[in-house]
Amino acid sequence: MKYIKLLLLSFVLFNSLFINAQNSPAPIKLVQFVLTPNHSNWNYDLKENAIVKIAVLKYGIPVNNTKVIYEFGNDEMLPDKTGTLLLKTGTAEINIGTLKTPGFRQLKVKTIIDGHTYRDQVKVGFSPFEIQATVENPKDFDAFWEQAIETNKSIPLEPVTTHKPEFSTPAVDVYLVRLQNYKKGKFIYGYLSKPKDNKKHPVLFNPPGAGVKKINAITSFAEEGFISFTTEIHGISPELSKQDYKSISNAIGDYWSINLDDKDQYYYKSVYLGCVRAIDFLTSLPEFDGKNVVVTGGSQGGALSMITAALDKRVTAVSAFYPALCDNSGYLNQRAGGWPHMFSSKYQFATPEKLNTMQYYDVVNFAKRIRIPGFYSTGYNDNTCPPTSVLSAFNSINAKKEIVITPISGHWRFPETNEKSIKWLKQTCGID
Incomplete structure (x- = not known):
């Protein structure tokens, strides 16, 4: 009887694998x-x-x-x-x-x-x-962020670093890192990847895309010669299960709207400050080469890359793909704004208080303050981060910059563009 059950189980598993193999998704539409x-x-x-x-x-x-x-x-x-x-x-x-x-x-x-x-x-x-941006630039923008960063410095970083051999490779060591940020007992998490060569390296900060979801350890940047740090922004350990993340995501909801009517309590304040803390951590590492600090990411990660480049003078180069949070007030001027489209007709958010808060967090106002070389990329068919919003931010940058536009692409990018970005970052940092 036991033999028959095992035989039936084997048949079911084989049949399932066979059916799946015969039903691979089509790479193109009929x-x-x-x-x-x-x-x-x-x-x-x-x-x-x-x-x-x-x-x-x-x-x-x-x-x-x-x-x-x-x-x-x-x-x-x-x-x-x-x-x-x-x-x-x-x-x-x-x-x-x-x-x-x-x-x-x-x-x-x-x-x-x-x-x-x-x-x-x-x-x-x-x-x-x-294309010119529609968002206004608050007179106390710089003072607001200088004070916020200075206040955040009083919170001890207290890094906790745990080696993760299951994610490491023969050439790269991976660590789970916890940093204190914004308030005592409040943390951000990330995966640190370091080349195993005992040499000095440029450091690379890689902030995440939008959502409340697990981040993965990334070794590809370290394989190219960087010490990289890929983070989450919500203070949730990536070691929690996917089901836990799903429950937390449902509980948090549209986090980008939390306290949007108060610039001092807005959800993204701790996020932006956490980006500076990530640079604090990276530049404290003994393997840091002492001069090259780069940031790169896409969508929300593209926005946070540009924001970090503007807030932290230690950053030496930025590579941002289709950044979110650009020219959010565009919808109030009969044109597209950036993700999360908070002032579009979908939401009833356009109060004076919310509009005022967003001026302190809009990527355009950070773009105006970028003074380092930048590599940017976007596609015209993007509905998540519409090109109208992205170009309004790019056009606001008064620094050495280049942009790769693949007009046919939506909210994604081609491998060729990734390769150009990495090559540009390596050349900027003097990596052979």
């Missing part, structure tokens, strides 16, 4: 849109019309007599025109209009084939490097 702006860089002059070619392909071949439902308007705004097109030969062109002031236009398309709905979008820029 039916695909191809949206092609008539400018190869997807950029236009003001008052110039943008023409987009629409193709619907199945097996790579245009689908004849396809009805496409479309809408277009300004970036993340309500569409100013909707309609349908019949693609008799599988392709057609549509004029999505123009802009009189710098910004982006967005085309969304949809078709139904064999009962399945397929969607896509494209955004194009109009003098995007002339």
